[in-house]
Amino acid sequence: MTQFVPWNSQPLNKWAEAYAEGKFIDLAGHRTHYLEAGSGEPVILIHGFNMDNQTWTKNFEQLAAHFKVFAPDLWGLGYSTRQPLDYGYELFVEQIRLFMEALDIQKASLVGHSMGAGTAILFSLKHSDKVDKLVLLGSTGIPAKLPARSRAFKLKGVAELLTSLPTDRIRRSNLRDYWIHDGESLTHEYYQKFVHCQKIEGSTEALLTILRKDFFHTLEYEIQELGQLDIPTLIVWGREDKTIPLSSAKKIHHLIPGSRLEILDDAGHLANFDRPKDFNELVIAFLLE
Numbered sequence: 001m002t003q004f005v006p007w008n009s010q011p012l013n014k015w016a017e018a019y020a021e022g023k024f025i026d027l028a029g030h031r032t033h034y035l036e037a038g039s040g041e042p043v044i045l046i047h048g049f050n051m052d053n054q055t056w057t058k059n060f061e062q063l064a065a066h067f068k069v070f071a072p073d074l075w076g077l078g079y080s081t082r083q084p085l086d087y088g089y090e091l092f093v094e095q096i097r098l099f100m101e102a103l104d105i106q107k108a109s110l111v112g113h114s115m116g117a118g119t120a121i122l123f124s125l126k127h128s129d130k131v132d133k134l135v136l137l138g139s140t141g142i143p144a145k146l147p148a149r150s151r152a153f154k155l156k157g158v159a160e161l162l163t164s165l166p167t168d169r170i171r172r173s174n175l176r177d178y179w180i181h182d183g184e185s186l187t188h189e190y191y192q193k194f195v196h197c198q199k200i201e202g203s204t205e206a207l208l209t210i211l212r213k214d215f216f217h218t219l220e221y222e223i224q225e226l227g228q229l230d231i232p233t234l235i236v237w238g239r240e241d242k243t244i245p246l247s248s249a250k251k252i253h254h255l256i257p258g259s260r261l262e263i264l265d266d267a268g269h270l271a272n273f274d275r276p277k278d279f280n281e282l283v284i285a286f287l288l289e
Contacts (some may be wrong), residue, residue, distance in 0.1 A: 006166060006199070007163060007164060007199060008163070008198070008200070008204040009201055010199045010201060012082055012200050015199060016033065016200075020197075022035040022053075023036060025099070025102055027098040027102060028098055030083060030085070030095075032072050032080050032099060033052075033079035034053065034070055034072040034073065034099070035053050035069075036068075036070050036071075037060065037061070038065065038069045040068050041067050041068065041287070042067065042068045042069075042105050042107070043068065043108060043110075043287065044070045044096065044105075044109070044110050045063075045069065045070070045071040045112075046072070046096065046111070046113070046119050047071070047073070047114075048112075048115040048116045048117070048138075048140075049114060049207075049210060049211070050077075050174075050207060051077065051113070051114075052073045052079070053071035054194055055116075055270070055272070055273075056071050056272070058272065058276035058280075059272050059283075062284070063280065066287070070099075070108075072095070072099055074095060074116070075087070075091065075095055076206030076209070076210060077197070077206065078197050079200070082200060082202030082203065082206055084205075087209055088213055088215045089119055089215060089218075089219070092119040093119055093122050096110075096123050097123070097130075100130060105130075107129070107130050107131065108130065108131070108132060109133040109134070110123065110124065110131055110133075110134050110135070111135040111283060112135070112136060112137065113138055113270070114137070114139065115210075115216060117138065117140065118139060118219055120136065121136065121222060121226055122219065124226055124229070125222050125225055125229070131231055133231065133232045133234070133287055134232070134234070135235075135236065135287075136234070137237075137271060137272055137279075138237060138241055138244055138271060139235070139244070139252060140216040140217055140219070140244065141217060141222070141223050142219070142220055142247075142251045142252060144247075144248055147242065154211055159211075163204050163207075163208075168191070171191075172191055175194060175195075177242070178243045179243065179268060179270045180269075180273060180274060181266055181267050181274045182274060220251075223255045223256065226255075226256060227255050227257055227259075232258075233258075233259040233260070234259070234262065234283070234286045235253050235256075235259055235262070236262050236263075236271060236272075236282060237262070238264050238267030238268045238269060238271035239263050239264065239265050239266070239267060240267060240268045241268055241269045241271070243269040249261060249263070262282055264279065
């Protein structure tokens with residue numbers, strides 16, 4: 001039996017050298033890990049909370065067949081820096097801005113999931129000249145009640161204890177209960193893709209700091225402002241999303257006139273994983289219009 005590697009225990013550089021795919025770039029003194037592939041019009045994929053660019057494991061290559069695709073790891077997550085930072089939408093927006101500047105990306109379409117979609121919303125409002133089109137998947141932003149488990153993880157001491165236990169049970173259960181509709185599709189291979197980077201020291205502190213900042217659902221005004229801009233927007237949602245209710249999708253659709261709302265059946269919060277073929281076809285067609 002393989003020896004269990006404790007969570008939050010491995011040096012970033014050592015763990016990244018062993019397991020990270022892709023490239024690294026320094027942005028304002030903070031390291032950013034990212035994937036890059038394809039050619040054509042630029043598309044930036046922005047993952048959500050508690051995930052990294054492996055969010056797009058069933059989408060990246062398919063999109064890269066049509067576009068120049070980039071998938072960065074947000075600071076504090078994936079294989080990017082674990083330095084203590086003022087985590088929040090403003091920080092992640094600045095990271096994406098620096099990323100585009102460093103790679104000389106003048107304008108791109110943004111595809112964001114959950115917290116990454118919230119980041120894409122604020123980025124589009126602050127830097128509309130840099131955004132071609134916008135895809136929001138299971139987006140944060142609209143005030144909504146967090147799942148009970150998320151509220152429990154905001155309690156100091158409780159979350160630290162649960163996330164330090166030498167078991168995969170808690171993280172696997174979280175993915176199956178709140179992110180992925182078909183739990184059987186969460187194979188050992190995919191599970192490892194999603195959680196392996198949480199072995200890096202500083203991961204628990206970063207995750208809990210982000211969660212306890214309580215900023216996820218603070219963008220209703222900004223979404224309304226975004227609706228005044230001429231940025232083509234596609235909203236994609238899983239009908240069985242247990243993390244962010246379908247009512248949020250409908251509210252965002254209402255606040256952004258001219259936006260398009262697509263609801264995928266038999267899909268949860270990670271609808272691009274549950275229904276990759278449908279998601280990929282929707283996004284590719286929208287971006288090529």
